[in-house]
Amino acid sequence: MKIATWNVNSLKARQDHLLRWLKEFTPDVVLLQELKGAEDSFPFMEINAAGYEAAVVGQKTYNGVAILSKTPIVVTQRRLPGEEEDEQARYIEGIVQGGSQSVRVGCLYLPNGNPAPGDKYDYKIRWMRRLYAHARELLKTDEAFVLGGDYNVIPEASDVYDPSKWTRDALFLPESRNALRCIVNLGLTDAFAALHPGGGRYSWWDYRAGSWDRDEGCRIDHLLLSPQAADRLTASGIDKTPRGWDKPSDHTPVWCELKCGVN
Numbered sequence: 001m002k003i004a005t006w007n008v009n010s011l012k013a014r015q016d017h018l019l020r021w022l023k024e025f026t027p028d029v030v031l032l033q034e035l036k037g038a039e040d041s042f043p044f045m046e047i048n049a050a051g052y053e054a055a056v057v058g059q060k061t062y063n064g065v066a067i068l069s070k071t072p073i074v075v076t077q078r079r080l081p082g083e084e085e086d087e088q089a090r091y092i093e094g095i096v097q098g099g100s101q102s103v104r105v106g107c108l109y110l111p112n113g114n115p116a117p118g119d120k121y122d123y124k125i126r127w128m129r130r131l132y133a134h135a136r137e138l139l140k141t142d143e144a145f146v147l148g149g150d151y152n153v154i155p156e157a158s159d160v161y162d163p164s165k166w167t168r169d170a171l172f173l174p175e176s177r178n179a180l181r182c183i184v185n186l187g188l189t190d191a192f193a194a195l196h197p198g199g200g201r202y203s204w205w206d207y208r209a210g211s212w213d214r215d216e217g218c219r220i221d222h223l224l225l226s227p228q229a230a231d232r233l234t235a236s237g238i239d240k241t242p243r244g245w246d247k248p249s250d251h252t253p254v255w256c257e258l259k260c261g262v263n
Helices: 012-026 042-051 121-137 174-184 191-195
Strands: 001-005 029-033 052-056 065-071 072-076 090-100 099-107 145-150 221-225 233-238 254-258
Touching: 001 099, 001 145, 001 221, 012 029, 012 042, 012 072, 029 099, 029 145, 042 052, 052 090, 065 099, 065 233, 099 121, 121 145, 121 174, 191 221, 191 233, 191 254, 221 254
Parallel strands: 001 029, 099 145
Antiparallel strands: 001 254, 029 065, 052 065, 072 090, 090 099, 145 221, 233 254
C-alpha cells in the first residue's frame, strides 16, 4: 500500500500535474495540502476518472486538505480536535482499506507560524499541542495510522541546506522542533527518516532563482506512523520528479509503502 503526501500549492494551478503524477506514480492513497479552494471547486469528476475517491475540506483562497484513495474513504474527522473556533481547513482524517486491513490516515497542513514571535506563531504552537493530544488518543486504539502532510517544521539541522539561515524562522525555532519531537516521541515513526538516516534530502525548495537547481531545500513534509503501521513499513522516499516540471509546486511528494494483509 503506497501512501503519499503532497502540498500542491493551489490545486487549480496544479491539477494537470496531480493527474499526471497519479497516472505515473500510481499511489494507493494521497494526502493533499494547500488546495486553495472551496469544496465546490474541487475536481471530483477528474479525480474519480483517474481511479480515486476523494474526501475534501476546502477553504476559499487559503489552506484546504484532501484524502484521495483507490478504495472508499470513511471520514472520521474534518477538523483537528481541541479548538472549536478554529475554522481553518487544515485537517481531515479517514479510514481506507489496504488489502485485508484498514489504515487510518490523517492529512494535515500545519500552520507556518511566521513571523515569529507573534499571533501566527502562537497559533502554530497551539495547533501542534492539539495534534499531540489527538495522536495520543489515536495511539490508545492500537490501530495502524499515518499522520501525513506539510508539517512546516524542519526536524533536524541535517534536514535543511544551511541551518544558519533558518535560526529565526518559525519552521526551525527550537520550540517548533521540540513540539514535533514530542509528537514523534509518543511512539511514532518518521517513515522517511527511519529508512534514510543522515539528512540531506529535501521536500521543499524556494521559488527564488537557483534554489531548486542548487538543491537548497528543506524537509518539512512528513509521514508519521503508529507502531502498528511502522511494523508494516517496507519502503519510503521523496519523489522529486514533479518539482522539475514546468510551473511546479514548491513542494514535492513524500511517500511510504506498507505491507498489506499482515497482522
